[in-house]
Amino acid sequence: MAMSNALEFRNVSVATATGRLLLKDVSLALEEGSVTAILGRSGSGKTTLLRTANRMIEPTDGGVLVGGTNIQEQTLVDLRRRMGYVIQETGLFPHFNVERNIGIVLEAKGQPQPQRIERSKELLHLVGLDAAAFSQRYPHQLSGGQRQRVGLARALAAEPKILLMDEPFGALDPLTRAEMQDMVRELLQRLRTTVLLVTHDLDEALFLADRIVLLGEGSVIADLAADEFLRSDLPEIAAYAHAFRRGQPSAIADQTAKDRTA
Amino acid sequence: MSAFLSQYGSEIATLTFEHLWLTGAAMLFATLIAVPAGIWLTRSPRWAKPVIGVANVLQTIPSLAMFGFLLPLPWLGERAARIAILALTAYALLPILRNTYAGIRGIDPTLNEVARAIGLTDAQRLFKIEIPLAASFILAGLRTATVTCIGIATIAAAVGAGGLGELIFRGVASIDNRLVLAGAIPAALLALGADAALGLLERWFKVPNAAGSNR
Numbered sequence: 463m464a465m466s467n468a469l470e471f472r473n474v475s476v477a478t479a480t481g482r483l484l485l486k487d488v489s490l491a492l493e494e495g496s497v498t499a500i501l502g503r504s505g506s507g508k509t510t511l512l513r514t515a516n517r518m519i520e521p522t523d524g525g526v527l528v529g530g531t532n533i534q535e536q537t538l539v540d541l542r543r544r545m546g547y548v549i550q551e552t553g554l555f556p557h558f559n560v561e562r563n564i565g566i567v568l569e570a571k572g573q574p575q576p577q578r579i580e581r582s583k584e585l586l587h588l589v590g591l592d593a594a595a596f597s598q599r600y601p602h603q604l605s606g607g608q609r610q611r612v613g614l615a616r617a618l619a620a621e622p623k624i625l626l627m628d629e630p631f632g633a634l635d636p637l638t639r640a641e642m643q644d645m646v647r648e649l650l651q652r653l654r655t656t657v658l659l660v661t662h663d664l665d666e667a668l669f670l671a672d673r674i675v676l677l678g679e680g681s682v683i684a685d686l687a688a689d690e691f692l693r694s695d696l697p698e699i700a701a702y703a704h705a706f707r708r709g710q711p712s713a714i715a716d717q718t719a720k721d722r723t724a
Numbered sequence: 725m726s727a728f729l730s731q732y733g734s735e736i737a738t739l740t741f742e743h744l745w746l747t748g749a750a751m752l753f754a755t756l757i758a759v760p761a762g763i764w765l766t767r768s769p770r771w772a773k774p775v776i777g778v779a780n781v782l783q784t785i786p787s788l789a790m791f792g793f794l795l796p797l798p799w800l801g802e803r804a805a806r807i808a809i810l811a812l813t814a815y816a817l818l819p820i821l822r823n824t825y826a827g828i829r830g831i832d833p834t835l836n837e838v839a840r841a842i843g844l845t846d847a848q849r850l851f852k853i854e855i856p857l858a859a860s861f862i863l864a865g866l867r868t869a870t871v872t873c874i875g876i877a878t879i880a881a882a883v884g885a886g887g888l889g890e891l892i893f894r895g896v897a898s899i900d901n902r903l904v905l906a907g908a909i910p911a912a913l914l915a916l917g918a919d920a921a922l923g924l925l926e927r928w929f930k931v932p933n934a935a936g937s938n939r
Contacts, residue, residue, distance in 0.1 A: 539844075549834070555857075
């Protein structure tokens with residue numbers, strides 16, 4: 463069955479004012495309902511690519527299509543309201559309580575307050591927080607993981623077709639991160655939202671994504687289904703795979719044996 | 725003492741009211757000018773230095789000289805209160821302007837980023853995010869300006885604008901310390917009261933940042 467593309471990057475290049483290329487001719491199409499992870503080192507252009515999708519950065523060359531239409535031809539504010547946006551620092555507004563933070567996009571769209579409160583309750587439930595306990599709290603009264611859950615709830619409030627996630631769990635401790643990943647995986651399977659996930663964590667990419675795109679110095683190095691990724695013999699992927707497997711018991715046993723013979 | 729109060733009590737009350745009126749009007753005008761100007765400067769930061777510089781220069785003009793400069797101007801010179809209010813407005817501009825500018829510029833850039841990325845319009849970003857987050861800063865500027873102006877307003881009596889300075893000038897001229905104090909003490913109390921009240925308001929608007937500490 464041919465699926466339509468929810469989000470498509472066509473030969474996108476981004477140059478800085480001084481002419482340095484952050485992205486070089488990146489083409490990528492995200493099928494509706496798919497989860498695509500953009501993997502790469504710091505400075506590989508991952509975040510830049512994500513930010514061209516909601517026009518926080520304008521490509522110097524090429525174009526981005528959402529639902530088949532060039533985003534340049536869409537109203538900027540509407541485009542952004544139709545996309546969920548989650549970042550590492552969550553960016554929750556410190557002067558709004560949880561309820562208002564979650565409902566802010568709906569508020570911006572002019573939805574009446576009772577509906578926003580109702581929706582906020584639904585979403586808190588969806589991300590695993592008790593609405594009665596959390597609605598009236600302020601961001602500084604939440605733990606890092608709770609803040610991230612609220613950030614996700616806010617991103618989902620306007621029922622976006624596309625969810626942009628930029629290192630969403632990067633600031634969390636490993637255990638909280640794992641809990642969040644479990645929750646998000648389960649949530650994404652239910653919602654069928656198209657997701658662009660930027661991460662430097664192979665483990666996270668493998669766990670959450672259907673497809674992994676490896677970026678290096680602004681170019682696509684590999685673009686593979688998640689379950690094929692580790693089988694690739696590309697040297698760049700091998701380096702990731704090595705770092706990924708290094709800590710596993712079998713790998714440690716091998717290393718110990720090697721150390722002994724040396 | 726009681727004889728003094730019964731003689732001057734109602735005059736002190738009238739002049740205190742006048743003093744408040746002059747300062748209040750000036751604060752209103754200064755806020756209406758300096759807050760929008762400060763917001764505009766955050767949008768065009770290259771103007772920040774020259775504009776804040778001008779406000780700074782205004783503040784260095786000695787108050788007696790300022791009242792003197794304004795006296796011969798048409799329309800303004802007709803009514804001493806007009807001169808007083810204009811001069812006090814000029815003095816109040818800098819603290820409000822500077823704090824509005826600094827307060828908004830000091831907002832965590834991530835929050836502005838997010839506000840744009842989730843589709844808030846520029847006006848929504850200003851009124852829902854920037855002004856509330858900078859409110860305690862802006863109020864701090866307003867507080868400094870108010871306290872300064874309550875002090876400077878005593879000089880306005882020199883051009884006949886009234887206020888508590890009347891008593892002070894009269895006391896100085898007639899070498900009567902009781903009259904000087906009858907002007908100075910209420911003026912000081914006004915300044916302290918305004919400081920405390922605006923300080924409370926400022927704390928009320930203080931926003932803890934996401935990590936829990938006060939910015």
